[in-house]
Amino acid sequence: xxxxxxxxxxxxxxxxxxxxxxxxxxxxxxxxxxxxxxxxxxxxxxxxxxxxxxxxxxxxxxxxxxxxxxxxxxxxxxxxxxxxxxxxxxxxxxxxxxxxxxxxxxxxxxxxx
Amino acid sequence: xxxxxxxxxxxxxxxxxxxxxxxxxxxxxxxxxxxxxxxxxxxxxxxxxxxxxxxxxxxxxxxxxxxxxxxxxxxxxxxxxxxxxxxxxxxxxxxxxxxxxxxxxxxxxxxxxxxxx
Numbered sequence: 001x002x003x004x005x006x007x008x009x010x011x012x013x014x015x016x017x018x019x020x021x022x023x024x025x026x027x028x029x030x031x032x033x034x035x036x037x038x039x040x041x042x043x044x045x046x047x048x049x050x051x052x053x054x055x056x057x058x059x060x061x062x063x064x065x066x067x068x069x070x071x072x073x074x075x076x077x078x079x080x081x082x083x084x085x086x087x088x089x090x091x092x093x094x095x096x097x098x099x100x101x102x103x104x105x106x107x108x109x110x111x112x113x
Numbered sequence: 114x115x116x117x118x119x120x121x122x123x124x125x126x127x128x129x130x131x132x133x134x135x136x137x138x139x140x141x142x143x144x145x146x147x148x149x150x151x152x153x154x155x156x157x158x159x160x161x162x163x164x165x166x167x168x169x170x171x172x173x174x175x176x177x178x179x180x181x182x183x184x185x186x187x188x189x190x191x192x193x194x195x196x197x198x199x200x201x202x203x204x205x206x207x208x209x210x211x212x213x214x215x216x217x218x219x220x221x222x223x224x225x226x227x228x229x230x
Contacts (some may be wrong), residue, residue, distance in 0.1 A: 030217065040226065042117075042223045043204075044221070090156075099146075099217065100158055102158070105153065
């Protein structure tokens with residue numbers, strides 16, 4: 001079973017602070033997606049990383065895929081209340097099952113004004 | 114096209130009743146997925162269709178669960194003889210089959226929240 005562990009599980013910060021959340025696995029993934037989910041809604045895709053060592057930026061969000069494609073991080077600069085939500089990472093399996101995503105449990109981020 | 118849609122958004126039922134959920138994927142997407150999410154957990158894979166063919170079913174999908182995608186467009190997920198443990202958010206996602214990594218990019222609907230009393 002390919003598991004993804006996310007840390008921290010909960011994070012509460014003040015507006016303007018920086019933060020990093022982590023997604024770790026002992027397995028190699030062909031790609032990794034980050035999603036943001038609000039209460040009562042489905043996950044919304046933020047980014048896909050594919051290549052080991054890849055860094056992608058989306059405004060104040062920076063995503064990095066580990067060199068071995070087993071881990072990833074999400075860094076948010078100058079967090080805003082609108083960043084509040086559940087951040088989920090999901091890995092796509094290698095080989096013939098690459099359509100299947102394995103999700104972590106998520107990091108619940110609260111940004112206080 | 115406004116994305117993946119699901120109906121109903123909320124369903125409350127009594128234990129032992131049957132329920133059916135519908136998912137309409139993004140129109141050009143030929144892959145469709147069902148996931149289940151319980152409180153404090155990430156979504157868990159249930160089943161996957163490529164066009165009208167159901168290609169994989171998770172062991173989480175007991176005999177009481179059945180999913181169909183008869184014309185390769187919308188899909189239905191039926192739960193028979195519901196149990197309290199079936200209470201969860203049922204999420205549908207779709208993607209476009211691609212040889213590249215973008216084929217793994219799945220776009221989710223808003224989900225159907227099921228409560229079994």
